[in-house]
Amino acid sequence: MTGAAEGTTEDDAAARACLTAAADAGDAALGRLLRERPAAEVWAALRDGTLDRMLPASGEDRRRDRTERWRVQAAQVEADRLLDRAAEAGARLVVPGDPEWPGRLDPLGDRRPYALWVRGRKDLRNSCLRSVAVVGSRAATAYGLHVAAELGHSLAVRAWTVVSGGAYGIDSAAHRGALAGAAPTVAVLACGPDRFYPRGNEALFGEIAEHGVLVTENAPGAAPTRYGFLVRNRLIAALTPGTVVVEAGLRSGALNTAHHAQELHRTVMAVPGPVTSALSAGCHRLLRDWHAVCVGGAAEVAEQLGSIGEELAASGGTVMACDGLDEEARSILDAVPEKPGAGPAAIAAEAGTGLDTALRQLGLLAAGGFIERGPSGWRRRPGTAPP
Incomplete structure (x- = not known):
C-alpha cells in the first residue's frame, strides 16, 4: 500500500481500500462525504450503521436501503485481508494524492474513485500522461478489428498509450496493436485486480500486466456486473484527453464512454464505417449529432490532442x-x-x-x-x- 494521501493517514488509505469492497463504485453522495471527512471516519460510520446520518436527507428510504446493504457487506471486509489478496495477485493500492494517482480523474468530482487497485509493471499516472482511449463494439467486424489494431499500433509507434477496457472485439484489437508497437497499454477492468474477465483474454491481460497496466476501482475478489461495466466507462474516458470510437452500434457501451468524455470536456473522435453496417451506426451518430471529430488514423488522432500531440515532432x-x-x-x-x-x-x-x-x-x-x-x-x- 502506498503512503497517505491528501493529508490522510495510513488508516484513511486502508479505509478507502475497504470502501472499494463494500460500497457501490462511483456513488456521488459517498464521494462528496469523502471530500469533507477523513476516509477512516466514513468507514467507521459505515461499519457501525451511522453512515446514513451523514448523507443527504433526500431519498431517505432508498438511502437507508443502500447504506444497510453496504453495512452488511462491510462486516465481511478486513483491510489486511484485502491488501494481502491484492499482493498475491501482484496488485497495489493507489489513493488520491499518491504519486501514481492520475490527476485526470479528479474532474470526476464526487464520482471520483475512492481508490484504485493497480496491477502491472508500468506507472499508471505516467502511462496516462500521453494517452488515448480506443473503444468500440465487442461484436466487431473484420473492418473494425483491422482499424482498431492498426490504430493501436500506429499510436504506440508515436509513443501514445492506448487505454481501453480489455473486452473482446475493438478493445482487444486496440490493446494488441499497442503491444505490437512496443508501447504500454492500460486496461480498465470491471472486476477485481485478481480476476480476468473475459476469461478468454487471460493471456492478453497477462501481457498487459507485463508491459503496461491493469487498473480497477473494484476490490480483490469482485466479480464483474452490468452496472460495473457502465461505471467503469467513466474511468476510461477520464484517464485520457481524448476518446476514439472505432466501431459501435446505436446501443453500444462505447457510446456511454463517449458520453462521459463529452461531459468531461475531452475530445471525442469517431471512425466512419460502411453505411450498410449497423456496427457503424453509433459512430455516424457521434459524427452527425454529437459533433465528434472524424478521424481515420493515428496522425489525425494525435493532431486533435493538443500540445502533447504530433506537433511536438514537427516543432x-x-x-x-x-x-x-x-x-x-x-x-x-x-x-x-x-x-x-x-x-x-x-x-x-x-x-x-x-x-x-x-x-x-x-x-x-x-x-x-x-x-x-x-x-x-x-x-x-x-x-x-x-x-
Missing part, C-alpha cells in the same frame, strides 16, 4: 523545460542516445539506476516531449539536448 519542442526535471530524470535523459536508440535495460545501466526507475522516468520524458520510441528503442528527439 522539436517540449512541453516542459529541462530545468524542471529532477536529478533522477536528468540522469535518465542523459543516458538516452540520439540514435539509433536503446532499450530500457541499457538506459538504466548507463544511468546507474534500477529498471523500474528507468521505466517510470522514460514515460515522463516521453510525455514531456524529450524522447521518442523508435525502431531500435528510446532515443532523444532531434534538437533536445540533455540538461
Whole structure:
C-alpha cells in the first residue's frame, strides 16, 4: 500500500481500500462525504450503521436501503485481508494524492474513485500522461478489428498509450496493436485486480500486466456486473484527453464512454464505417449529432490532442523545460542516445539506476516531449539536448 494521501493517514488509505469492497463504485453522495471527512471516519460510520446520518436527507428510504446493504457487506471486509489478496495477485493500492494517482480523474468530482487497485509493471499516472482511449463494439467486424489494431499500433509507434477496457472485439484489437508497437497499454477492468474477465483474454491481460497496466476501482475478489461495466466507462474516458470510437452500434457501451468524455470536456473522435453496417451506426451518430471529430488514423488522432500531440515532432519542442526535471530524470535523459536508440535495460545501466526507475522516468520524458520510441528503442528527439 502506498503512503497517505491528501493529508490522510495510513488508516484513511486502508479505509478507502475497504470502501472499494463494500460500497457501490462511483456513488456521488459517498464521494462528496469523502471530500469533507477523513476516509477512516466514513468507514467507521459505515461499519457501525451511522453512515446514513451523514448523507443527504433526500431519498431517505432508498438511502437507508443502500447504506444497510453496504453495512452488511462491510462486516465481511478486513483491510489486511484485502491488501494481502491484492499482493498475491501482484496488485497495489493507489489513493488520491499518491504519486501514481492520475490527476485526470479528479474532474470526476464526487464520482471520483475512492481508490484504485493497480496491477502491472508500468506507472499508471505516467502511462496516462500521453494517452488515448480506443473503444468500440465487442461484436466487431473484420473492418473494425483491422482499424482498431492498426490504430493501436500506429499510436504506440508515436509513443501514445492506448487505454481501453480489455473486452473482446475493438478493445482487444486496440490493446494488441499497442503491444505490437512496443508501447504500454492500460486496461480498465470491471472486476477485481485478481480476476480476468473475459476469461478468454487471460493471456492478453497477462501481457498487459507485463508491459503496461491493469487498473480497477473494484476490490480483490469482485466479480464483474452490468452496472460495473457502465461505471467503469467513466474511468476510461477520464484517464485520457481524448476518446476514439472505432466501431459501435446505436446501443453500444462505447457510446456511454463517449458520453462521459463529452461531459468531461475531452475530445471525442469517431471512425466512419460502411453505411450498410449497423456496427457503424453509433459512430455516424457521434459524427452527425454529437459533433465528434472524424478521424481515420493515428496522425489525425494525435493532431486533435493538443500540445502533447504530433506537433511536438514537427516543432522539436517540449512541453516542459529541462530545468524542471529532477536529478533522477536528468540522469535518465542523459543516458538516452540520439540514435539509433536503446532499450530500457541499457538506459538504466548507463544511468546507474534500477529498471523500474528507468521505466517510470522514460514515460515522463516521453510525455514531456524529450524522447521518442523508435525502431531500435528510446532515443532523444532531434534538437533536445540533455540538461
